[in-house]
Amino acid sequence: MKHALLLLAITLNSVVFSQTITWEDPVPVSIDGQDNNRPRIILDQDGSVHVFWGRDADGQLFHNQMVDGEWDAAEMLLPEGVTCFTADWAGPDVGSFGDHLGVVFKRMPENTEGAYLIQSFDGGATWSDTTQIDLNLPEGFQTRMPSVAIGDQQMVHVSIMSFEGNYIDPEYIYTKSNDGGESWSAYQAMYGDFFSGEACDCCMADIAIINADPVIAFRDNEENIREIKCVKSESSGDNFESVLYPDLSETYANYCFSSGPHLLLQDGIMKIVYKSIEESDSYVTFTQMDLSDESIIESFIVLEETDGTARQNNPRISGSEALDFVVWEESQGLATEVLYAAREGGAQGGSFEIIDTLNVDLSGKQINPDVKVDGLTIHTVWQDKGNDLVMYRKGTYDPNGVNVEESLLPEVSAYPNPTNSSVNITGVKVESVQVFDLQGRMLVNRNSGVSGNDLDVSMFPKGTYNVVVNAVYTIKLVVN
Structure with a gap:
């Protein structure tokens, strides 16, 4: 069975346009009852879908791939004796360029082990050994929560949190490999030269690439003002020359709410989603910036509740020339659902015309969504907390639905x-x-x-x- 949502909007040129998303039924891609959490999704050269997730019970990392419209049996990626940090709020991160797939994770025990990388250069058919990301940090420093972006010619870009001792002066640092993980550049620190204060020590960062230049987005913490900030390289990661301030919310929290930003970079435009707080309610905020002059084009709450019960978290964004698509989790009472918002793509801006619930089962807790858009095709995953399942759902966006002359319609x-x-x-x-x-x-x-x-x-x-x-x-x- 397929489901479609239709919303109509009357425009100034006297035409009613409809946009639709037709959804297939959700299917599990993991094994039931295995404490599977925090799925991430990427595509390879042929557009094949790859889903990764962790298993909190034993620190294992899993991969599954859709082949000819069907899901394979999930495979374990970590060798015996190697476990990764994975939880509902943080865990492994993934990236891809063509058939080069990469996964970074923090090896356990977290306070003694480093960050590691595992890769496939053939679209997930085979996987490399786990290799440590060589950072050469000062003695006594630790790391956590790595993020990865994969570029052309086996370029690997990694951001990771560094701190001394018991989370003293946490900050994000950056390193890159020009040879597929064989060697690593000297790390660059984001604080000192750019920012005062410190990073939010339980909020993951995100890293993405535009024209071979990495952009890192993370949540700052300066006297409990937890704003999103970005740094951008204009030299393929050799240096970071630009600082971006997409967050206008002045989010204040005297607790760590474990929620970082997520980036979408397109043709000189940065689109970013993140959790913000207004009068104790938490919302998903969307900001679009022009990277050429670092100006904010638009910034707004995607779905603003009016009854004071909004608890939105963990937003993710993906898009194409045709479509911008955002997913997040939202709590109402004891239930938590996965919601999505869609609008026409490009840099023209405007509100999200389609907003709906992604999960069909409205019982229990559905959390930690992720999304990857390929043209008009939408690939989504999320964590079914009640059943310990990783769920996948595919949708197709149609921007050119029925149109009717407004003059034929009464008011x-x-x-x-x-x-x-x-x-x-x-x-x-x-x-x-x-x-x-x-x-x-x-x-x-x-x-x-x-x-x-x-x-x-x-x-x-x-x-x-x-x-x-x-x-x-x-x-x-x-x-x-």
Whole structure:
């Protein structure tokens, strides 16, 4: 069975455009009951999907690949005697360029071992031995939470947190290998030359490449102001010349909430998502920057709740020329779901037109999503915490749905709006009504709760809802 979501938006040129995402049913890619956590997804040269995850019970690292539309049996990548740090909030990171796939991880015990790399140069058919990333840190220094980006000609870029003793003066450092991990450059520190304060010691960084130049994004911590900051190289990682400030939120927290940023670099544009806090609520914020002049093009909360219960975390972003796509986890009461937001790609900006729930099973906790977009195809994974499964779901985006001349459509509205009781829908004879919350959940279907053109919403919690009339007209309704 496939599912489609349709949202309509009336534009100034008198045309109603529709965008749709058609989803296949989710399928597990891991073994049940094995404490599988924090999946990550990449594509190889042929667009084949590769999923990686850790197993907290024994520190093992797993890989699975989709072949001809079917998932193989998952394979363990670490040799006997080697275990990695993996948890719900941090763990191994992955990157790819063509058929060169790379995974970095922190070997256990965390306080004595270093960061390691394992690679495939043939699209996951075979894997190298685990090799240590040689950092030559001063005596007494430790590392944690490495991130990786793979470039052309076997270039490997790594960012990793460094600190002394018991998490004293944590900062992110960078190193690269020009020969596929055989040797490593002297590390470069991000603090001192660029920033004061220290890095958030439980928030993973992200690293990505544009035109062979790495960009590192991480969460700073200066007197509990935990903002996202970036450094950009213009010399293939030999030096970092630019500092970027994408975060306008001034997020304050006197605790470590274990959430870092995620980058998407496209044609001189940086798109980044991260968790921010406003009045004790946590949101996913999206920022787009022009890398040529380091200016912010737009910055906004992707889905802003109105009832004071927002708990959003762990956002990830991917995209193509056609599509920007963001996933995150969101808690409501005891349940945690995976949500997504989609919009047309490019640098034109604007809000995300499609917002919905990704997981079909609405029970338990669905966390730690990741996404990779390939043209119009969307590949997503997440962690089913209740069943210890890694789930995969594939979607197809259609930016060119049905269009209708606005002059053929009557003006449809609801009154009063806002309301706390009922509304009357005017402008058309009501034949069907669906009401969706901002997570895409259907609360009213067809004639349920409808008497003629009246719609009773007195039992709805305060918030904003989308009312779809006769499967054509969408009204944004506020219940106060």
